[in-house]
Amino acid sequence: MARTEKTGSEAPSILWLRKDLRLSDHPSLTAAVEAGAPVIPVYVLDDETPGAWKPGGASRWWLAQSLRSLESALQAAGSQLILRRGEGIAALSALAEETGAKTIFFTRGYEPYRRPLEARLQEALSKAGVECRRFGGHILFEPERIANNAGDPFRVYTPFFKAVSARDLPRAPLPAPKSLPAPSKWPRSDRLEDWGLEPAKPAWASGLRESWAAGEQAARKRLLLFIENMLRGYRDRRNIPGVDGTSRLSPHLAFGEIGPHQIWRAVLTAAEEAGRHDMGEPYLREIVWREFSYHLLFHFPSLPEKAFRPEFDAFPWVKTKPEWMRAWEKGRTGYPIVDAGMRQLWQTGWMHNRVRMIAASFLIKHLLVPWQTGEAWFWDTLVDADLASNAASWQWVAGSGADAAPYFRIFNPVLQGQKFDPDGDYVREFCPELSKLPASLIHKPWEAESDLLAGAGVRLGETYPKPLVDHAEARKRALAAFEAVKK
DNA sequence: TGAAATGTTGGGGCG
DNA sequence: ACGCCCCAACATTTC
Numbered sequence: 001m002a003r004t005e006k007t008g009s010e011a012p013s014i015l016w017l018r019k020d021l022r023l024s025d026h027p028s029l030t031a032a033v034e035a036g037a038p039v040i041p042v043y044v045l046d047d048e049t050p051g052a053w054k055p056g057g058a059s060r061w062w063l064a065q066s067l068r069s070l071e072s073a074l075q076a077a078g079s080q081l082i083l084r085r086g087e088g089i090a091a092l093s094a095l096a097e098e099t100g101a102k103t104i105f106f107t108r109g110y111e112p113y114r115r116p117l118e119a120r121l122q123e124a125l126s127k128a129g130v131e132c133r134r135f136g137g138h139i140l141f142e143p144e145r146i147a148n149n150a151g152d153p154f155r156v157y158t159p160f161f162k163a164v165s166a167r168d169l170p171r172a173p174l175p176a177p178k179s180l181p182a183p184s185k186w187p188r189s190d191r192l193e194d195w196g197l198e199p200a201k202p203a204w205a206s207g208l209r210e211s212w213a214a215g216e217q218a219a220r221k222r223l224l225l226f227i228e229n230m231l232r233g234y235r236d237r238r239n240i241p242g243v244d245g246t247s248r249l250s251p252h253l254a255f256g257e258i259g260p261h262q263i264w265r266a267v268l269t270a271a272e273e274a275g276r277h278d279m280g281e282p283y284l285r286e287i288v289w290r291e292f293s294y295h296l297l298f299h300f301p302s303l304p305e306k307a308f309r310p311e312f313d314a315f316p317w318v319k320t321k322p323e324w325m326r327a328w329e330k331g332r333t334g335y336p337i338v339d340a341g342m343r344q345l346w347q348t349g350w351m352h353n354r355v356r357m358i359a360a361s362f363l364i365k366h367l368l369v370p371w372q373t374g375e376a377w378f379w380d381t382l383v384d385a386d387l388a389s390n391a392a393s394w395q396w397v398a399g400s401g402a403d404a405a406p407y408f409r410i411f412n413p414v415l416q417g418q419k420f421d422p423d424g425d426y427v428r429e430f431c432p433e434l435s436k437l438p439a440s441l442i443h444k445p446w447e448a449e450s451d452l453l454a455g456a457g458v459r460l461g462e463t464y465p466k467p468l469v470d471h472a473e474a475r476k477r478a479l480a481a482f483e484a485v486k487k
Numbered sequence: 488t489g490a491a492a493t494g495t496t497g498g499g500g501c502g
Numbered sequence: 503a504c505g506c507c508c509c510a511a512c513a514t515t516t517c
Contacts, residue, residue, distance in 0.1 A: 239488085357488070396488085407488050408517040416489090474492085479517060 010181045012038040012099050015104035016092060018114075019138060020256035021070045022216040023369030024176035028135035032105040036185035040099055040318035041081050045066060045195055048087040051113045053304070053387055058349040059254075061205050062214050063154065066255050069215025071192075079180035083190040089121050090152055095316055096130045098187050107256070107462060108296050109136055109386050112301030140170045140260050141293050143298040147180065151320045154300040160292050161285065171264040204336035207347035208463035212251065212383060222351035227270045235282040242343070242425035250384035251350070253290070278469055292393035296402055303401075305372065311485045312400035316376040318368035328363050329377055330432070334467035336443050337417035340363045347430070349383035354420050360397040361411040366474040368481060371398040407482045410475050417443030427460035433463045 011334040015032045021043075023029060032039045047054050054061060071081040084091045092104065104125060108118060122132040136142055146163060147153060154160035187278075199205050212218075237245030250442070252258045262286065267280035297303050307313055327333050331342035341355030351359070356378075363374045375394040379385050395401025421427060424442035428435040434442055436456035441448045445458060446467060453460065460466050 354488085405488070406517085410491095410517090412490060472491095475517095482517085 002186055002400075004322070007057055010037050012040050013103040014092065014099070014104040015039050015041040015100045016104055017041055017043045017081075018107065018256075019068070019254065020107040020259075021066045021258065022176075022219070022257050023070075024216065024220075025137065025173035025259040025262045026107070027174060028105040028107045028133070029180075030174050030177065031133060031135060032103075033177040033180055035103065035105075036181070038105070038181045039079065040095070040101065040187065041180070042081060042092070042095060043070075043081060043083055044088050044091045045083070045085045045190075045197075046088040046091070047085075048119055049113060052117075053111070053113070053379065056382070057129060057199065057204075058383045059385045060197040060209065060423060061199065061208050061328045061349070062212070062251055062255060062383045064192060064195070064216035066257060067192055069217070069257075071379060073216060077177065077179045078182055080186055080189070081191060082194060083195070085190055085195065088117055089124050092122055093128065093186060096125060097130060097328075098348070099183065103133060104220075105133050105135070108134045110143065112297070112304075115301075119307075122313075122407060128482070137261075138256060139258055140164070140264065140287075141167065143294075143295045146295060149164055153295060154292070154295075155299050157403045157413060159288070160295070161288050164288055164291065170261045170269070172267055173230050173259065181344040193394065208349045208383065210329055211232060211253055211348040211350065214251070214255070214257065216257045219249065219258040220253065220262075222247070222249055223266055227266055231270060231273070231279060231283060238282065239354045239420050240426075241355050242421050242423070242429070247350065248350070250386075250389075254384045254386040254433045290389055293386075293388040296392055297388040303395065304375065304387055307400035308395055308402050310406075312398070313366045314484055315370075315400075316368075316481050316484050317370045320373070320416070321367075322370060324367050324468060325369060325373065327465070328359075328367065328374075330371075332465045333362065334446070334465040335362065336412040336424075336427040336431055336434055336445065337418075337421060338414050340421075340427045344431040345381050349381065350380070352426075354416075355426075356393070357397060358411050358416045360394060360412055362413055364398050365407075365410045366413075366469050366471070368478065370483075371395065371400070383436050407478060407485070410478055412471060412475075414444050414471065431464070434458060435463065 013032050013035055014019055015029055020026055046052065051180070055263065066080065067083070076082050082095070084095060095101070096104065109115070118134065122319070142162060143153070146164070154163065226249070233245065238245055249258060249263065253260065264284065267284055270279055271279040300308060329369060330343060331339035331346065333339055337355065338359050341351050341359040345351040360374055363369050366369050371394040375390055378390055392401060396404045399405055399407030415426065422439065424437070426437045427442050434445060435460065437445055438446065441452070445453065445464060446460060458464055
């Protein structure tokens with residue numbers, strides 16, 4: 001029987017990896033292994049499929065680290081990672097032909113450009129006699145299966161959360177296979193170094209290197225650390241950017257180094273063991289926000305480009321001022337909490353969620369720059385860049401999204417700073433030129449007496465910028481602009 | 488997962 | 503003692 005021929009001439013399967021760079025809790029990997037044929041894992045760097053959101057700079061850096069990590073994990077399991085570059089369908093068709101593969105396994109995606117890609121792949125390969133087998137795993141529930149009583153997708157978070165909570169618990173995570181059956185002959189692979197995923201200037205990536213460890217092992221370690229030390233205090237600490245109170249799992253989730261089922265199960269188990277059934281809820285609500293974003297993107301594929309509420313198409317954005325945009329990007333707006341956030345993003349590829357809301361609100365409402373412009377910057381600079389979460393969150397802040405913050409809800413960057421960074425620790429870390437200011441003034445240095453500023457070594461307009469816009473004036477202007485979208 | 492404007496209340500100063 | 507005003511402090515409404 002062919003079954004006894006472990007490494008014989010049996011037709012192999014291809015395991016097409018994308019945002020599922022892990023071995024555990026990986027339904028398509030498990031299915032490929034259980035199918036019994038040799039498995040050829042492949043990652044295709046596809047910068048050519050039209051309409052795709054190509055990974056930005058920070059994501060490409062992370063991807064390189066993650067692929068390295070995955071490669072060694074696969075080797076430890078007796079396998080390899082094949083790297084190919086090019087248009088996805090062509091690359092996979094070629095690989096199937098080279099290897100004589102009869103089946104291709106993959107995890108489905110929910111982005112608008114991935115869905116036609118998967119459909120066309122299936123069409124192309126079936127003509128060549130190759131079977132496509134598609135699995136879930138990236139989110140908790142398939143979007144087709146979650147709907148309200150009318151059969152429509154949810155547009156409001158709370159009912160969505162209730163509907164999801166009422167379902168059976170997400171399935172138990174799958175264990176990683178001990179080993180992957182290897183083909184007798186491995187196909188050619190690109191060299192990762194030749195892909196140029198990491199910036200040529202090492203200075204740019206040094207902050208990323210210092211801040212993160214990519215890969216499945218690091219992801220699981222972080223989850224355990226978070227559950228062990230931080231879950232209990234999450235409700236109170238999650239909004240304070242100056243403390244390490246969040247999970248920081250977002251980049252691991254974005255690349256599929258860990259799956260939401262694993263997180264869900266681990267959090268619930270920890271809560272049960274602590275005898276506090278509801279301990280995990282505040283954090284799991286955030287996981288469900290991610291879920292909600294994916295479902296929204298699935299049902300409304302234009303979410304990354306177009307306002308969910310069409311009346312916002314008429315919004316009178318200010319004609320883009322490149323120098324304002326540059327100031328925001330580089331953390332030179334003159335509002336310390338905004339600038340600290342934007343610098344954290346630039347240096348570490350990540351920004352605390354509370355500060356994301358403040359910085360995004362500032363760009364949209366104080367500077368009246370279209371939310372898509374900020375979305376594009378985040379897409380390029382975030383290591384956790386994720387089309388669904390990014391698009392849904394920017395639209396949430398803009399007020400144009402499903403279940404969004406009302407437009408007139410305008411964050412006051414001074415009050416937000418004082419409320420969530422009361423001692424100024426966060427600002428001090430990322431805006432060191434302000435670090436000698438007292439907490440009472442660190443969020444509004446322009447109100448400090450000149451000798452106090454001098455004593456702290458601050459020269460407004462030189463060492464640290466004056467506010468780009470006056471808050472009260474900007475607020476009035478934003479509210480006036482809002483009149484245009486009121487029906 | 489707001490902020491600011493506006494309204495209300497009640498204590499205390501003062502003629 | 504009384505009415506009047508001022509203005510925190512808190513509550514409600516509006517943006």
